[in-house]
Amino acid sequence: MFGDEYPAGLDVYSYVTKTDLRRFTAETQASPSDRIADIGCGRGGPGLWVSAQRNSSLIGIDIAETALESARQRAETLGRADRAEFRLGSFAETGLPAASVQAVMSVDALLFAPDKAAACAELARILVPGGRLVATTWDFHGQPVNRPPQVSDHRPLLEAAGFTVLAYDETEAWRERQLRINELMLQEVDALAAESGEDPVESAAHLKQQRINQDLMTRRVLMVAERR
Numbered sequence: 001m002f003g004d005e006y007p008a009g010l011d012v013y014s015y016v017t018k019t020d021l022r023r024f025t026a027e028t029q030a031s032p033s034d035r036i037a038d039i040g041c042g043r044g045g046p047g048l049w050v051s052a053q054r055n056s057s058l059i060g061i062d063i064a065e066t067a068l069e070s071a072r073q074r075a076e077t078l079g080r081a082d083r084a085e086f087r088l089g090s091f092a093e094t095g096l097p098a099a100s101v102q103a104v105m106s107v108d109a110l111l112f113a114p115d116k117a118a119a120c121a122e123l124a125r126i127l128v129p130g131g132r133l134v135a136t137t138w139d140f141h142g143q144p145v146n147r148p149p150q151v152s153d154h155r156p157l158l159e160a161a162g163f164t165v166l167a168y169d170e171t172e173a174w175r176e177r178q179l180r181i182n183e184l185m186l187q188e189v190d191a192l193a194a195e196s197g198e199d200p201v202e203s204a205a206h207l208k209q210q211r212i213n214q215d216l217m218t219r220r221v222l223m224v225a226e227r228r
């Protein structure tokens with residue numbers, strides 16, 4: 001499914017690949033004196049990896065305190081605690097001052113922002129002029145169930161928020177990978193539910209809904225935009 005592309009050891013909760021992470025690292029253009037913000041950082045693996053590659057500092061933001069706690073522990077284990085902090089916040093309200101970070105990254109999280117235009121405006125606000133946003137998310141051609149409103153193309157929102165879009169690339173083999181993961185999880189739903197303590201019927205219904213939602217995805221994009 002992922003093969004060599006699986007970023008083993010990063011404890012990711014996303015579809016991010018090694019190729020994506022290398023691109024994040026290159027495109028942030030962050031230097032050792034810069035700070036990268038990772039919005040929707042989850043358990044911190046991608047942001048910690050990218051910031052370590054660039055030797056930059058990191059501020060991870062997420063709405064889930066349990067994920068942030070794992071991220072802090074991970075930073076400690078990796079010896080990066082002096083260069084990384086993790087705080088509660090959201091796409092709408094990161095809690096960061098204006099022009100306070102030199103790069104923003106976000107892995108497979110923007111689809112959860114209830115208001116995509118407000119999210120783009122907040123990401124532009126926290127970036128210094130010339131700073132880079134690098135993010136993966138999905139464009140949709142229909143509204144998925146149990147998700148906030150989606151958009152068919154993020155580029156107009158980015159431009160309106162004060163970004164110049166530098167790249168907007170469909171990531172390789174994203175659909176095959178996602179469909180296969182969904183299929184395998186459905187096959188193993190009883191064992192997975194037993195392990196997580198969830199109701200197998202509810203888990204199966206969730207996976208079937210996820211499958212329907214996947215059909216509404218037009219593309220998974222990796223976007224690079226520069227704050228004007």
Ligand SMILES: C[S@@+](CC[C@H](N)C(=O)[O-])C[C@H]1O[C@@H](n2cnc3c(N)ncnc32)[C@H](O)[C@@H]1O
Nearest residue numbers: 012013014040041042063064090091107109112
């Ligand atoms: C699919 S996970 C990706 C986590 C991480 N980026 C990774 O690659 O492992 C999506 C993350 O977005 C977070 N999230 C959901 N809604 C959010 C919001 N409105 N603002 C910020 N983060 C949010 C979730 O708590 C979750 O950690």
